[in-house]
Every structure is written in C-alpha cells, then in structure tokens.
Amino acid sequence: MxxxxxxxxxxxxxxxxxxxxxxxxxxxxxxxxxxxxxxxxxxxxxxxxxxxxxxxxxxxxxxxxxxxxxxxxxDKTYEATIQLGVTTTTGDAEGEVLAQRAVPAITAEQLEAVRQRFLGRITQVPPMHSALKKDGKALYEYARQGIEVERAARTVQIYKLNMAPAQSGQALVAIDIEVSCSKGTYIRTLGEDIGQALGCGGHLSRLRRTATGxxxxxxxxxxxxxxxxxxxxxxxxxxxxxALLPDHLPITLEGEEAGRFLAGMRRRGDWPDAAQVAVFGARPRALLGTAHVRAGELIAQRLLSPVELQQMLGVA
Incomplete structure (x- = not known):
C-alpha cells in the first residue's frame, strides 16, 4: 500500500x-x-x-x-503558426479535421494584401470552443454536446500583424504570424479567417503569448x-x-491619513482628478488599495484588509 x-x-x-x-x-x-x-x-x-x-x-x-x-x-501579443489547407472543429490542432483543401500558390503580394485586411479594427465571431458564456453556460459546453448557438460578432483591434511563410520543402503550407491586439481577440479565429482569405482554410498549430500588458x-x-x-x-x-497597477496614478498617504483611508474613509487633498489611483502608506511604504480622485476627494475602490497588510509587512 x-x-x-x-x-x-x-x-x-x-x-x-x-x-x-x-x-x-x-x-x-x-x-x-x-x-x-x-x-x-x-x-x-x-x-x-x-x-x-x-x-x-x-x-x-x-x-x-x-x-x-x-x-x-x-493588450496582448502572440506568436502563432497557421497550418494551411486544413480546418478543424476547434480552430486549432486539438480539434477534429473538418475539411482538407489544396493550398494554392500564394505570392508575397497576396500575403501582404491579406495582412492589410486584418489590421486595425476588425470584427470576429467568437468560436464555439471558448469560455464565453451564453445563458450562464460556457460555449465550449454547448460545443461538447454538438450544439451550436448564435454568437454576436465583436469588434477588436489588431495593432500589429506580421506574417511570414513557414516553408516545408518548396511549398507554402504554413504561415508564422505575430499579433499585437486588444482584449477579447481570438487568435484561433484570426487564424481561421486568414486561412479563409487565402482561399484554402487553416487552423492554428502553435500559439504562444509573448506579452500581456x-x-x-x-x-x-x-x-x-x-x-x-x-x-x-x-x-x-x-x-x-x-505590479498589476502600472497605469494607476500613485498617491502616498502619511500616518493617520493612511489608516483612515484603509478604513474606507474619503480623504481630501490637492490631487488632480484621476480614474485609476494606487494608494500607498508612507512608512513603511506599502500598497493600501485602489481608488479614484474626483474634485480633490480620494475615494476608495478596492482595499487591502489590515490582516493582509500586516502579513505583507511581516508584522506579527
């Protein structure tokens, strides 16, 4: 045993x-x-x-x-490989093959035209194999039951899209892409749409996220x-x-002011209006929580508890 x-x-x-x-x-x-x-x-x-x-x-x-x-x-950045000529149920290598088509000869000019087509603001229909919810249930749960539900198209932003042939012998059978995009962008869907635009379909055979925020x-x-x-x-x-608050305006409070803020009380000061603020205690310097400033008033949003603060500072 x-x-x-x-x-x-x-x-x-x-x-x-x-x-x-x-x-x-x-x-x-x-x-x-x-x-x-x-x-x-x-x-x-x-x-x-x-x-x-x-x-x-x-x-x-x-x-x-x-x-x-x-x-x-x-925002996110990804590197991926699109396998051309094969479409799958999930849009990646995990799914079952739906169709196989011959990959036509693709010129550099055609590849560039497709790249330009998917730059900027584009619309996507979320894939069925995703965590997006419909009536409280994830879409992938419907997909596993063989049920396809209607999904509204979404607008996303593609800030950067690099595309280069991935050669196998003399034939172009796959494309390597690098994508910088807004939240909510489905790279699997982008891969499928690029494959469709090239006239042969495709699916992702590799996906790596290289940056998030x-x-x-x-x-x-x-x-x-x-x-x-x-x-x-x-x-x-x-x-x-x-580290999760890089775009927040830092505000530091001294002594009793820090304690009052931590208790949820609004504080007044000569701060500019700001929608996102990270509030710190001065001595010792420690994050107290997030807030916003309106008309010189610091208004708490998410606060650390006194116990969490003591644990972070190593105070018994």
Whole structure:
C-alpha cells in the first residue's frame, strides 16, 4: 500500500507570479501546481490560455487577487503558426479535421494584401470552443454536446500583424504570424479567417503569448524552474501586488491619513482628478488599495484588509 501523501501546510502568500505556461496544461492546472509549490492559501489567474498555448500567464496570490480583474483589459501579443489547407472543429490542432483543401500558390503580394485586411479594427465571431458564456453556460459546453448557438460578432483591434511563410520543402503550407491586439481577440479565429482569405482554410498549430500588458516572456518562470528553487527563492520570484497597477496614478498617504483611508474613509487633498489611483502608506511604504480622485476627494475602490497588510509587512 502506498504511503499517504503528506498534507501541504498552506500559508498567506501575496504577490504576482509571471508564469511561462507549459504546453498541455490548462490555465487552472498550471495555477494549482504553482499554488501547491508556493503553499499559498488563495490564488487566481488573469485570464486563460488554452492547453495547446504557452507563454505569459500572470498568477495572483493573496491580496493580488483583488486586482486581477484589472488585467483582463490588457493588450496582448502572440506568436502563432497557421497550418494551411486544413480546418478543424476547434480552430486549432486539438480539434477534429473538418475539411482538407489544396493550398494554392500564394505570392508575397497576396500575403501582404491579406495582412492589410486584418489590421486595425476588425470584427470576429467568437468560436464555439471558448469560455464565453451564453445563458450562464460556457460555449465550449454547448460545443461538447454538438450544439451550436448564435454568437454576436465583436469588434477588436489588431495593432500589429506580421506574417511570414513557414516553408516545408518548396511549398507554402504554413504561415508564422505575430499579433499585437486588444482584449477579447481570438487568435484561433484570426487564424481561421486568414486561412479563409487565402482561399484554402487553416487552423492554428502553435500559439504562444509573448506579452500581456507590461509583462513579457523574459520576466517569466517555468513550473520546472520554480520547482527547482528552495522555498525562499520561490517567494522571491513573486512581484508585489502593485505590479498589476502600472497605469494607476500613485498617491502616498502619511500616518493617520493612511489608516483612515484603509478604513474606507474619503480623504481630501490637492490631487488632480484621476480614474485609476494606487494608494500607498508612507512608512513603511506599502500598497493600501485602489481608488479614484474626483474634485480633490480620494475615494476608495478596492482595499487591502489590515490582516493582509500586516502579513505583507511581516508584522506579527
């Protein structure tokens, strides 16, 4: 009989881990592995990556989970490969083949014309194999039952689109793309639409997220590397919760003013109006929460609890 698995003693952990998500794991599976390695009590992620996608996945722990939703609106950058001539049920290599078509000879001029067509504001119909909800149920749940539901087209922004042939012998059978885009852009759908525009269809055979908001793959750590670290080094790999607030105006409050703000009280000052504010206590410097300023009044939005603040500062 196998020995019972040792129970992990959970602890309060606060911060952001920039994970390079591996191939084959869902975002939640990757989150649970990192949570177990850090022995964290509370964790969440800032939007999902498909199991067949790799790359930047910010994971939030403890107090950072209060601000994770703010990162859902961040712009993203991806690298992907479109396999031409084959369409699938999911728009990627995970699905079943729907159709196979011959890939016509594609000139550089045709490729450039298609690239220009998908730059700027475009509309997309969300794929059935997505987490988008209809009547409280994710679309992929309908898809698994063989049910297709009507989806409204959405407008998204493609800021940058680079396309280059991926050669196999002498024939053009795949295209490598790099995409910088707004939130809500489905790269699988973009790949399918590009394949359709080239007259042969296509699906994604590779997808990697290289940036989300200010976070880049160069800043990320793999699960394998995280596991190889000792406990102190794992904690040191975390960014502070305010890493999720790069576009927030920083305001620092002294002593009693900080305490009153932390209690939810409005504070007055000569601050400019601002929709997004990160509020810090002065000594020691620590994030207290987010707020907005209207007519010189600082109004709290999301606050850390006194317990969270004490844990972050290492105060018993």
């Amino acid at each position: 196998a020995a019972p698995r040792a129970r992990v003693q959970r602890r309060p952990v606060h911060g952001v881990l920039l994970l390079d998500k591996p191939l084959g794991l869902s975002s939640n599976q990757a989150l649970q592995k990192a949570k177990w390695l850090l022995r964290a009590e509370k964790a969440g992620h800032t939007g999902t990556l498909d199991p067949l996608a790799t790359g930047v996945l910010p994971l939030c722990f403890g107090a950072a989970t209060k601000f994770s939703g703010l990162h859902l609106d961040a 200010p976070f880049l793959t160069a800043q990320c750590i793999t699960l394998q590397a995280l596991e190889a670290l000792d406990d102190a080094a794992r904690l040191a790999a975390l960014l502070p919760p305010e």
